[in-house]
Amino acid sequence: MAFASDAPKDGFRLSMLIYDTRYRSYTIQIVVLVLFAMAVAWLLNNTAQNLAARGKEFNFAFLWQRAGYDIGQALIPYTNDDNHFRALLVGLVNTLVVAFCGCLFATVLGGIIGVLRLSNNWLIGRLMTIYVEVFRNVPLLLWILLSYVILSETTPQPRDFRVTDEMIAAGEEPAASMILFGTVAVTNRGTNIPAPLFERSLGSVQIGFLPVSLNLLAFILVIVASVWANRRLLAHAKAVQEATGDRPVTWWKSLLILFGPVLALKFALGLHLEIPELKGFNFAGGILVAHSFTALTIALALYTAAFIAEIVRSGILAISRGQTEAAYALGLRPNRTMSLIILPQALRVIIPPLISQYLNLTKNTSLGIAVSYLDLRGTLGGITLNQTGRELECMLLMMLIYLSISLIISALMNLYNSSVQLKAR
Amino acid sequence: GTLDDVKARGELICGSNTGLTGFGAPDASGNWAGFDVDLCRAVAAVVLGDATKVKFLPTTGETRFTALQSGEVDLLVRNSTWTFSRDTELALDFVAVNYYDGQGFMVKKDLGVSSAKELDGATVCIQTGTTTELNLADFFKQNNISYQPVTVADDSEAQRQYLAGACDAYTTDASGLAASRATMPDADNHIILPEIISKEPLGPVVRHGDNQWGDVVRWTYYALLIAEERGITSANVNEVAASTADEEVKRLLGVSGDMGAKMGVSNDAFKNAILAVGNYGEIFARNIGEGTTINLARGLNALWTQGGLQYAPPFR
Amino acid sequence: MADAAKMQISDEVAIQITGMNKWYGQFHVLRDINMTVQRGERIVICGPSGSGKSTLIRCINRLEEHQQGQIIVDGTELTNDLKNIDKVRSEVGMVFQHFNLFPHLTILENCTLAPIWVRKVPKKEAEETAMHFLTKVKIPEQAHKYPGQLSGGQQQRVAIARSLCMKPRIMLFDEPTSALDPEMIKEVLDTMIELAEEGMTMLCVTHEMGFAQAVANRVIFMDQGQIVEQNEPKEFFNNPKSERTKLFLSQILGH
Amino acid sequence: MADAAKMQISDEVAIQITGMNKWYGQFHVLRDINMTVQRGERIVICGPSGSGKSTLIRCINRLEEHQQGQIIVDGTELTNDLKNIDKVRSEVGMVFQHFNLFPHLTILENCTLAPIWVRKVPKKEAEETAMHFLTKVKIPEQAHKYPGQLSGGQQQRVAIARSLCMKPRIMLFDEPTSALDPEMIKEVLDTMIELAEEGMTMLCVTHEMGFAQAVANRVIFMDQGQIVEQNEPKEFFNNPKSERTKLFLSQILGH
Amino acid sequence: MSETHAQTVLFVRDTMLPPVDPPIAERGAVKWMRENLFSTPLNIALTLLGVLIVWWLVSASLPWWLNSVWNASSLSQCREIVAATAGEGASGACWAMIRERWHQFIFGFYPASEWWRPVLAFGLLFAALAPVLFAGQKRNQSLILLAVLAYLLVTLYLAGAPGTAFLLSLLLVAGLLVGAQLAPGKLLWFTLAFPALCFWLLWGGSVWSPIVAMAGFGVLYAVFRVGTPFIGLVPAAGAGVVAAVLWWLYLDKPVVDALQAALPFGIQSVRSDLFGGFLLAIVIGVTGIAFSLPIGILLALGRQSDMLIVKTLSVGFIEFIRGVPLITLLFTASLLLQYFLPPGTNFDIILRVIILVTFFAAAYLAEVIRGGLAALPRGQYEAADALGLDYWQAQRLVILPQALKISIPSIVSTFIGLFKDTTLVAFVGLMDPLKGVTQIVRADINWKGIYWEPYIFVGTIFFLICFGMSRYSMYLERKLKTDHR
Numbered sequence A: 001m002a003f004a005s006d007a008p009k010d011g012f013r014l015s016m017l018i019y020d021t022r023y024r025s026y027t028i029q030i031v032v033l034v035l036f037a038m039a040v041a042w043l044l045n046n047t048a049q050n051l052a053a054r055g056k057e058f059n060f061a062f063l064w065q066r067a068g069y070d071i072g073q074a075l076i077p078y079t080n081d082d083n084h085f086r087a088l089l090v091g092l093v094n095t096l097v098v099a100f101c102g103c104l105f106a107t108v109l110g111g112i113i114g115v116l117r118l119s120n121n122w123l124i125g126r127l128m129t130i131y132v133e134v135f136r137n138v139p140l141l142l143w144i145l146l147s148y149v150i151l152s153e154t155t156p157q158p159r160d161f162r163v164t165d166e167m168i169a170a171g172e173e174p175a176a177s178m179i180l181f182g183t184v185a186v187t188n189r190g191t192n193i194p195a196p197l198f199e200r201s202l203g204s205v206q207i208g209f210l211p212v213s214l215n216l217l218a219f220i221l222v223i224v225a226s227v228w229a230n231r232r233l234l235a236h237a238k239a240v241q242e243a244t245g246d247r248p249v250t251w252w253k254s255l256l257i258l259f260g261p262v263l264a265l266k267f268a269l270g271l272h273l274e275i276p277e278l279k280g281f282n283f284a285g286g287i288l289v290a291h292s293f294t295a296l297t298i299a300l301a302l303y304t305a306a307f308i309a310e311i312v313r314s315g316i317l318a319i320s321r322g323q324t325e326a327a328y329a330l331g332l333r334p335n336r337t338m339s340l341i342i343l344p345q346a347l348r349v350i351i352p353p354l355i356s357q358y359l360n361l362t363k364n365t366s367l368g369i370a371v372s373y374l375d376l377r378g379t380l381g382g383i384t385l386n387q388t389g390r391e392l393e394c395m396l397l398m399m400l401i402y403l404s405i406s407l408i409i410s411a412l413m414n415l416y417n418s419s420v421q422l423k424a425r
Numbered sequence B: 001g002t003l004d005d006v007k008a009r010g011e012l013i014c015g016s017n018t019g020l021t022g023f024g025a026p027d028a029s030g031n032w033a034g035f036d037v038d039l040c041r042a043v044a045a046v047v048l049g050d051a052t053k054v055k056f057l058p059t060t061g062e063t064r065f066t067a068l069q070s071g072e073v074d075l076l077v078r079n080s081t082w083t084f085s086r087d088t089e090l091a092l093d094f095v096a097v098n099y100y101d102g103q104g105f106m107v108k109k110d111l112g113v114s115s116a117k118e119l120d121g122a123t124v125c126i127q128t129g130t131t132t133e134l135n136l137a138d139f140f141k142q143n144n145i146s147y148q149p150v151t152v153a154d155d156s157e158a159q160r161q162y163l164a165g166a167c168d169a170y171t172t173d174a175s176g177l178a179a180s181r182a183t184m185p186d187a188d189n190h191i192i193l194p195e196i197i198s199k200e201p202l203g204p205v206v207r208h209g210d211n212q213w214g215d216v217v218r219w220t221y222y223a224l225l226i227a228e229e230r231g232i233t234s235a236n237v238n239e240v241a242a243s244t245a246d247e248e249v250k251r252l253l254g255v256s257g258d259m260g261a262k263m264g265v266s267n268d269a270f271k272n273a274i275l276a277v278g279n280y281g282e283i284f285a286r287n288i289g290e291g292t293t294i295n296l297a298r299g300l301n302a303l304w305t306q307g308g309l310q311y312a313p314p315f316r
Numbered sequence C, D: 001m002a003d004a005a006k007m008q009i010s011d012e013v014a015i016q017i018t019g020m021n022k023w024y025g026q027f028h029v030l031r032d033i034n035m036t037v038q039r040g041e042r043i044v045i046c047g048p049s050g051s052g053k054s055t056l057i058r059c060i061n062r063l064e065e066h067q068q069g070q071i072i073v074d075g076t077e078l079t080n081d082l083k084n085i086d087k088v089r090s091e092v093g094m095v096f097q098h099f100n101l102f103p104h105l106t107i108l109e110n111c112t113l114a115p116i117w118v119r120k121v122p123k124k125e126a127e128e129t130a131m132h133f134l135t136k137v138k139i140p141e142q143a144h145k146y147p148g149q150l151s152g153g154q155q156q157r158v159a160i161a162r163s164l165c166m167k168p169r170i171m172l173f174d175e176p177t178s179a180l181d182p183e184m185i186k187e188v189l190d191t192m193i194e195l196a197e198e199g200m201t202m203l204c205v206t207h208e209m210g211f212a213q214a215v216a217n218r219v220i221f222m223d224q225g226q227i228v229e230q231n232e233p234k235e236f237f238n239n240p241k242s243e244r245t246k247l248f249l250s251q252i253l254g255h
Numbered sequence E: 001m002s003e004t005h006a007q008t009v010l011f012v013r014d015t016m017l018p019p020v021d022p023p024i025a026e027r028g029a030v031k032w033m034r035e036n037l038f039s040t041p042l043n044i045a046l047t048l049l050g051v052l053i054v055w056w057l058v059s060a061s062l063p064w065w066l067n068s069v070w071n072a073s074s075l076s077q078c079r080e081i082v083a084a085t086a087g088e089g090a091s092g093a094c095w096a097m098i099r100e101r102w103h104q105f106i107f108g109f110y111p112a113s114e115w116w117r118p119v120l121a122f123g124l125l126f127a128a129l130a131p132v133l134f135a136g137q138k139r140n141q142s143l144i145l146l147a148v149l150a151y152l153l154v155t156l157y158l159a160g161a162p163g164t165a166f167l168l169s170l171l172l173v174a175g176l177l178v179g180a181q182l183a184p185g186k187l188l189w190f191t192l193a194f195p196a197l198c199f200w201l202l203w204g205g206s207v208w209s210p211i212v213a214m215a216g217f218g219v220l221y222a223v224f225r226v227g228t229p230f231i232g233l234v235p236a237a238g239a240g241v242v243a244a245v246l247w248w249l250y251l252d253k254p255v256v257d258a259l260q261a262a263l264p265f266g267i268q269s270v271r272s273d274l275f276g277g278f279l280l281a282i283v284i285g286v287t288g289i290a291f292s293l294p295i296g297i298l299l300a301l302g303r304q305s306d307m308l309i310v311k312t313l314s315v316g317f318i319e320f321i322r323g324v325p326l327i328t329l330l331f332t333a334s335l336l337l338q339y340f341l342p343p344g345t346n347f348d349i350i351l352r353v354i355i356l357v358t359f360f361a362a363a364y365l366a367e368v369i370r371g372g373l374a375a376l377p378r379g380q381y382e383a384a385d386a387l388g389l390d391y392w393q394a395q396r397l398v399i400l401p402q403a404l405k406i407s408i409p410s411i412v413s414t415f416i417g418l419f420k421d422t423t424l425v426a427f428v429g430l431m432d433p434l435k436g437v438t439q440i441v442r443a444d445i446n447w448k449g450i451y452w453e454p455y456i457f458v459g460t461i462f463f464l465i466c467f468g469m470s471r472y473s474m475y476l477e478r479k480l481k482t483d484h485r
Ligand SMILES: Nc1ncnc2c1ncn2[C@@H]1O[C@H](COP(=O)(O)OP(=O)(O)OP(=O)(O)O)[C@@H](O)[C@H]1O
Pocket: C024, C027, C029, C047, C048, C049, C050, C051, C052, C053, C054, C055, C056
């Protein structure tokens, strides 16, 4: 037993801060923290000095001043007498609406293209590949600008719809006419779609600063109720299937439950459509969907669809052929195999990257600036910033809002991910 | 102050438009030209003695004031409207009005409209980031009529939309309208409505508090005005300097007195400016006046002696 | 045991293949296959890699299409007729090399899925059947776990149980043990032997010669897409006729 | 041979572990370990799965931290002091079950990496040493290949050579053969035996009882984080003392 | 029964059948069409639909392409020519605009006499990339260098480079070629020097400024080497950084001035407001990705770290940057950055944009690299530890080379994304090719009203570059997968 070891030394030496694993990480972290704090302090100090030099102060009171400008597309009530905060909300709603519609169309389109790319039809497969490659490899901005130009260049002016007495006398047709049974007019300013109107109204209530129509509420309630009833019906069908092995036919009952009450309510309230009509310079009545919105939605959807198509394709390919074969060998038909075996598994692979595409799309809505769509960036980060000169506040607020949207979406994604995790050893 | 910075740098940085025909736009080889641009060049000639030592930084409606405040540009000459809040809240100084303008409307002739008050229900294209959208909202509100705004980021896009018929009327400063109209293939089919719904005094802007610099810019501008008043042009300035008997002209051209030196520039600074870009009238005529494609009449911008508003304080 | 097995073979024909040919593109993968399988027979197919064994048994439940000749399974000819294919598939169970369990379903759901959706059996009944077969393969206690949570041997036994739940009259096995660790091979072979003893008609691609000798009525040796030799196991192993077979056996058994 | 080996054992202590305890969270994985390894000793550690064998030898070069007790390796106590840890690690070589070669480096680069960067040996010298050890493990001709191009047995021999290049005084092996195919096990064991004959101090977790009997001075049996029995190999295998050991040996050897 | 059965069982094939060709229906075009176009009713419908779409696209755009005009000085002239040749009402592309303004799409307002400089820098970029992409592979490096040489020969001639520059650059590349033969590993030095060289080529000015700036790194290294034995590794590194910063802050300018006075050598300086078009896009894209890579690596390591504060800060940074649109960051660059810097500091908008774009790319790269790190088996870390490598050695020698290799496809797609996103700088007033230059061209009276041509032109170039990159990364991925096996 002749080993020479230094007697274990106790006590603290300064070098332990760096060489002792226990303290080392604290040392590093404290250094980092101090550096970080110094950097933050430096930035704040600079900001304060700069603000002082420009005679500005940092506060958000300007949000409650009169905005004074008009917004073409306002989905919540807004006039130029409202304050900047309200304008911000209008912009936020516009952002969310574009994001929502974009995601919806992109998913549908991307899903179809992804599946078609896998089809054994050579021509379609090639076309879809070209689509995906072209849209993925060209900047989104180009698609936005292009779809805007196409929309406004290829559509007729409102006056082309005009029918004058002379024309009737001469038996001439107007240069353009409304589509979808004369209910929708596509002009070079936007798409005029019919608006729902009620003969008998239930009135409306004020919730916070938003008036909510009771009619709308009634419809939502009825729809929710029918959906619930339909789910009961399906659950019942499933129970019957489990008990007897045979699944009762449900589709006509479903249809009845889903659409019956809504139709009944429609007649009860006397819902009818207000068809847009050419009056003066423009179509009046109905709802005007501006081309900036349409173009942005289309471009975002087309662009993102290319990415989603790839996700869908690789998601389906990720499910090994063995799964299909096993299902076939058990006697399952192709469509059942798809719905019971492939899709449930593919969705787990598809959904996480899909959601991050949604996130990208939502962030990309800020490119609405290219077509002057008044979204959050256009109102808060555009006109409000410009009129009030509060770039620091406006930009920070805007980033904060975008960040919150992103974080909420990714939190949902994590929730989903952990709930569908495949069980493994 | 900014003056010393500019001298030290040997270059003047001007915030300009990203491209507005006649007022400030680069040509195919990147040389900037225009009404606003020439004022910058004049300032450069005054401060540095060389009108070419200017760097133009294109700014958008959103970035322009920040660029000035942060010192990124020394001078903002980007047809910016002088308003109360910009002058006070943004800590900026408008040093002069080099162009008196007002917001107007342009419509197609066959629309059958002869007054802006008949525009009820019309779709109106506006450029965002300016005072125009506020004026527009106010105007329609006052007259109790409605409109559908289409906000557009820049002039060429606004024109494209207007020409394509995506809006019934295009509103911006009357000078801009005229400029646009002039470049349209069928200029005769468009009319500018008589209503001018706002006052738009456009002028060069400097940072608040730097009075010396403000003076340099202001007096450069006035020098150009006085030059027009006295018939001094880029062609005859040397001759006039040599021969004039007018004391004010002598002071202006640095023949006598030390006005330039008092301001911190060379004594013949203003002579240089006139030599380089000409007097106000020349600048106007060269860039936007009658005979150019823009084809604007002097109107309000005529000298006070000719019934306009351009009036320079005495140079003494 | 071999005798017991023999006794169960009936005269009834379970599978009849005549003059069957198959190509992958230009590649002639199965050449002039003729074979008859009586009900209750247990056939082992062996042969070098790439000789078409898997392809052959996959043709039998139409996971692959053949281009020439006739395959009649249980009196139903396999053509492009979807109904016939469905019929055959629900009569024929198949076990794969890589188990191919459905990872998103529990073991029990794996076993009840096909009976419920294909055979329209009430769920309760399907679950009872499933538990019965899971007990048979000795893993009833795993019924509510997911495939990922089981060992390879257990998974393969679940795969067998899943096939059995469809009450097939014929079982096909494609190298069911070759992806398993040695200890687990035994578990699975035991299950298969048990099945064989109950008189199930079985076609099994395998290189487990012990298994072949224990339960097969017949061993088929394939090479280059053709049946080169078939014989009773004893004869086949002790007294191979063709040169090709001898070579193959010497490699396999020497190993 | 065993005698030859014995002769090289010196009185010097290579590793001294006293009263060592380790927990993973709440789980007490090593309990009161006391052991002394003389320089030149060759120790085999065995025991059922999960008994803490890997954890024990990973503590010896501080891949895991212990919470109580003392580990002194070659005169250096393993504490939180990074300098000591570095010193110990450069004295102790380790070979893993899954080789853990660096796949982006050639065999030669794998072997010279640590000498160059840790020992600051000139590149040329490091390469000479590396070639020497690669020759020793009988794969000098593979020096410029990448690990992915070698068989498992060859990879494990490279891993041994890589450790040797640091000229360690102690070698730790964690189941070095258990990820290998049977034919390859022998290659690796031969290499290890050769090392043992040269008098390297070795701690080896393995279930290769043949190896233990051939080269070990001592066999340590662990269960539930404790050293249950240790003895000379002959005694250990023929005459185990504890019940637990008997049970374990019956399983291992019966297998 | 059993007896007879045993008899029937025996079958021995005496002759092996040769393979025969499949039946007609299984061969050739017939089979191909049947399988690929008309296999099911749905497929037939899809095929018809596809044909219809293709036909519609072609018939709608073909006349426009066929009536292209290449020689005209304004849009109206173009239209006249189309009307004259193809009849009234026909439409035709007016590529004359591209012909007249192509240089603005490529170089912005970069002076024509200096075009050879970006052209040269672009060629050298590949020479600098070669040692990174093909570390130690003599053959591929030489191939790339040869290609660069050929490219420079042609383009420098076309761009009218002055004779000395022409000769010097060819000599440089030739030297690199020789270097690749003798010591391929050493070429990395050129890669390290390239940023300074490139900066100097593009911005011009005194040759000493980049050299003296690079010398700052030399100072860092010298202090680090000298200091390490005395004060230890970490403090020495800190001292090195401090010394380098001091160098850059205080000594850089006087030294440059002194050297310039003593040995005046420089090229015409070009202000960055003249940068535009693809030159701008590539400058922003390439510098963004080059500088974001190290930052991204640090962030990824930080995010993987078990030190809570380091991890939190990294996660916070990454999530913040990834959570907001790039365009808001660009606005930050143009509107807010000035607020955060000491009063009076003022620097180039392009540099500010590059900084923000670098942060943006770094956050995305950090996530990509984290994926690569996570894909490495724990054994690699343990083996490195067991060999006695310290943390940074292990990362640099063992972990990162592998993690980066795994992440190459994702890194490339991040780069593609970044490159496409450079078009957004138009919104802060820079002249990107898509919106900035196009807007300027369209503001010109001659070309007012032109839409499709610039978009198609710019879009095509973007497509070619991005598509090329994605194909290359696929190739790289395949190659890396196989070459070690
Ligand atoms: N989908 C396919 N397309 C083209 N060729 C195929 C396909 N599937 C299999 N083959 C080829 O057909 C031949 C027979 O394949 P098969 O899988 O039936 O062989 P096997 O006898 O089962 O071999 P193993 O013992 O390796 O499983 C092989 O040469 C194989 O390469």
